[in-house]
Amino acid sequence: MELTAFLNYLEHERRYSKHTITAYKRDLTQFITYLKAQYELEEWAKLKSLHLRSWVVSLMQRELSATSIHRKVSSLKTYHKFLLITQGISKMSFPQVLLPKKSERLPAFVEKGQLNKLQTKVVFPDGFSGMRDYLILEILYSTGMRRSEVIGLRWADVDFENHHCRIKGKGNKVRLVPFGKPLKETLLAYQTLLEETFSENEAGLILLTDKGQPMYPKFVYNKVKHYLSLITTSKKKSPHVLRHSFATHLANNGADLNAIKELLGHASLAATEVYTHNSIEQLKKVYEQAHPKAKK
Structure with missing residues (x-):
């Protein structure tokens, strides 16, 4: 089963990010490899519910989360639709299979008081690298950008x-x-230091590595994880946690959900509604702490 045309379609027509395309390729390759090993099956048109059900069971036995399994099956469905359009494959419908139920998991975020410690408690290295590290955190939290967006x-x-x-x-x-005045001031101070440190930056990128090269995903992840570990005991310490914190704090302070959607760049309001749950949880805490009937 050839994936090149499909991956090109995702990149050039659907305009998916490299990260997303890599995930699709990984999911499909895993499934195709499984079909060959278990059933000696190499034709997508012969795919049955039995094959898909068997694969899902194997994923569950590997203790993959329900969310991951749903995403992998979604990748297969997208590929199936592509084959229907480009190859016909007899207009066959995608095999039906019962998937594990996804638990309702609220986005992890960092409390405002803990994030304030980045300014008051955490000591960043002197020079370019320290200011760059602080700016990474400042941009992620102040704008709600995705990791790939910050890199670019x-x-x-x-x-x-x-x-x-x-x-x-x-x-x-x-x-x-x-963005507000604090981020503006940090950006301007960093810009001066960047120009003093590296004479060449043809791409005009804001954030560079210590060697003056473009940043890469693992670099940003490691930086964020390191500094968040200094201020919070939360298990999740990824760049996306700062994006969740940005949205959650907006929601908790009464920001309009549609406005949050636009700021995050969500295509659907449904993706943004999860932050209302965090807002409701905050209200519950206030109620339990303040209302005389709450604990009776």
Whole structure:
């Protein structure tokens, strides 16, 4: 089963990110390998519910989460639709299979008081690397950007006069996100230090490694994990946790859900509604702590 045409379709027509395309390729390759090993099956048109059900069971035996299994099956469905369009495959329907139920998991986030410790308690290294590290955290939390968006951010995307930045998100969709005076001041101070440290930056990227090269996903992840480990005991300490914190704090302070959706670059309001759950949890805590009938 050839995947090249499908992966090109995802990149050029659907305009998916490299990270997303890699996930699709991994999911499909795993499934195709399983079909060959277990059933000696190499034709997608011969795919049956039996084959898909067997694979799902094998994933459950490996203790993959329900969310991961749903995502993998979704990858197969997208590939199936592509084959229907490009190859016909007899207009066969995608095999039906019962999937494990996904638990309702609230997005992990860091409390505002803990994030304030990044300014008051955490000591960053002197020089370029320390200011760069602090800026990574500041941008992620102040704008709600995705990791890939932070990596690709350029000076040309920042409008200092109007206090907003132009972000190219999933599917190359562009959105404008405002930022406040603290981030502006940090950016300007960092810009001066960056120019003093590296004489060449042809791509105009804002954030570079210690060697003046473009950042990469693992670099950003390791930096965020390190600094968050200094201020929180939460199990999750990824760049996406700061994005969740950005959205959760907006929701808890009464921001309109549609506005949060636009700031995050979500295609659907359904993806943003999860932050209302965190807001409700916050209200429950206030009620339990303050209302005389709460614990009776």
